[in-house]
Amino acid sequence: AQSVTQLDSQVPVFEEAPVELRCNYSSSVSVYLFWYVQYPNQGLQLLLKYLSGSTLVESINGFEAEFNKSQTSFHLRKPSVHISDTAEYFCAVSAPGNQFYFGTGTSLTVIP
Amino acid sequence: DTGVSQNPRHKITKRGQNVTFRCDPISEHNRLYWYRQTLGQGPEFLTYFQNEAQLEKSRLLSDRFSAERPKGSFSTLEIQRTEQGDSAMYLCASSVGGLANYGYTFGSGTRLTVV
Numbered sequence: 001a002q003s004v005t006q007l008d009s010q011v012p013v014f015e016e017a018p019v020e021l022r023c024n025y026s027s028s029v030s031v032y033l034f035w036y037v038q039y040p041n042q043g044l045q046l047l048l049k050y051l052s053g054s055t056l057v058e059s060i061n062g063f064e065a066e067f068n069k070s071q072t073s074f075h076l077r078k079p080s081v082h083i084s085d086t087a088e089y090f091c092a093v094s095a096p097g098n099q100f101y102f103g104t105g106t107s108l109t110v111i112p
Numbered sequence: 113d114t115g116v117s118q119n120p121r122h123k124i125t126k127r128g129q130n131v132t133f134r135c136d137p138i139s140e141h142n143r144l145y146w147y148r149q150t151l152g153q154g155p156e157f158l159t160y161f162q163n164e165a166q167l168e169k170s171r172l173l174s175d176r177f178s179a180e181r182p183k184g185s186f187s188t189l190e191i192q193r194t195e196q197g198d199s200a201m202y203l204c205a206s207s208v209g210g211l212a213n214y215g216y217t218f219g220s221g222t223r224l225t226v227v
Contacts, residue, residue, distance in 0.1 A: 004154075006154075009152075034215055036218075041220070042220055043116070043118075043203060043218035043219050043220040043221055044155070044203070044205075044216075044218040045218070046215040046216070046217075049215055090154050090155070092154075099145070099157040099160065099168070099171075100155070100157065100216070101157075102154030102155045102156070103154050104152065104153055104154050105152075105153070105154050
């Protein structure tokens with residue numbers, strides 16, 4: 001089975017400052033890794049994913065995440081956050097199967 | 113329609129009543145998933161369909177929960193004899209084939225409150 005740990009439940013950060021949201025996973029098999037974002041009263045939206053290849057993956061809105069197999073991590077980073085980045089962020093893992101295992105989420109609050 | 117649609121958005125029901133939620137996936141997506149999300153937690157997998165076949169249902173929370181996708185298009189999730197502990201957001205997602213290559217597309221969810 002797989003599991004995901006998001007180490008920070010809440011992360012406040014000032015606008016234009018950098019941010020890192022941490023995610024560690026556990027699995028006995030190779031996995032795929034995802035970050036989803038959930039804005040208030042909305043469904044989850046795929047932010048980025050790692051399937052194979054380059055360990056650094058990027059999203060279109062400036063987020064990036066790096067897959068680190070030795071540390072079993074997939075931390076999400078952004079060099080300069082914006083007010084509109086305020087949301088709940090979920091890390092998820094999937095083995096070659098059909099279900100995701102989600103972390104408990106990190107609430108990112110960007111302070112003006 | 114370019115997204116996954118869920119109805120109703122909100123449902124308040126009395127304990128012991130039955131409720132049914134509907135999910136309309138993206139039309140070309142053959143896989144449909146149901147998740148439950150409680151406050152402060154990530155989504156928890158319940159069940160999924162490939163076309164009309166329910167391929168995994170062991171994670172449904174109890175025998176009070178059931179799901180159908182009779183024609184391989186929309187799906188319904190029913191909870192019988194609701195309990196206060198059933199209060200949660202119920203999320204539907206759909207995908208084309210194996211999810212890993214595409215990720216899911218989630219709907220906005222149905223928020224259930226059992227009073």
